[in-house]
């Protein structure tokens with residue numbers, strides 16, 4: 188399985204900036220990795236056109252918890268597929284933290300995504316306090332409970348304390364968490380890591396046998412950083 192490098196552009200840029208950045212991505216060249224970009228909803232339509240003929244895949248940062256209907260402000264999984272999305276991030280810690288997303292909401296979104304044949308990347312991970320208390324595996328296990336047994340998921344282990352902090356877990360900590368996730372979810376489930384992966388930190392993932400890719404936030408905004416990440420994950 189080729190490693191997945193998923194670029195989470197969050198809400199860093201305007202739609203016009205995202206469209207310009209997508210042009211640079213297309214010029215990146217080929218790496219033995221599956222590259223998927225997750226722009227804001229606003230630029231999905233334009234970027235899907237730009238990616239035509241390239242191997243770069245498209246994803247959304249969220250989807251609705253229900254099928255098309257009276258849900259103001261939401262975007263249906265089915266509409267995302269129609270737009271050319273193959274992937275969808277679900278349950279990112281920033282949404283859990285700022286919007287109060289619960290595990291129940293996460294599972295409803297996962298069900299919608301799977302029904303629409305949109306591949307969910309479900310984010311799980313502990314806070315700094317939970318890490319200090321030594322309950323990382325228990326926290327991850329609890330977050331996975333509602334989606335356990337579902338086929339076709341990708342799980343992103345994203346410790347909340349590592350996101351946008353410049354620090355990552357050690358290779359040993361990563362293997363322990365990712366190995367545990369694989370044990371719970373089964374060998375068919377792809378397991379990736381996210382949190383402060385950059386050109387400088389990406390090489391750690393080569394030391395983690397259970398890791399099958401990376402979710403990259405801030406560093407994915409810089410094409411030079413991205414090249415370094417892709418190079419170190421391809422070697």
Ligand code: PEP
Nearest residue numbers: 350351381382383404405
């Ligand atoms: C993320 O939030 O999904 C992420 C990986 O962020 P960063 O790389 O900026 O830590």
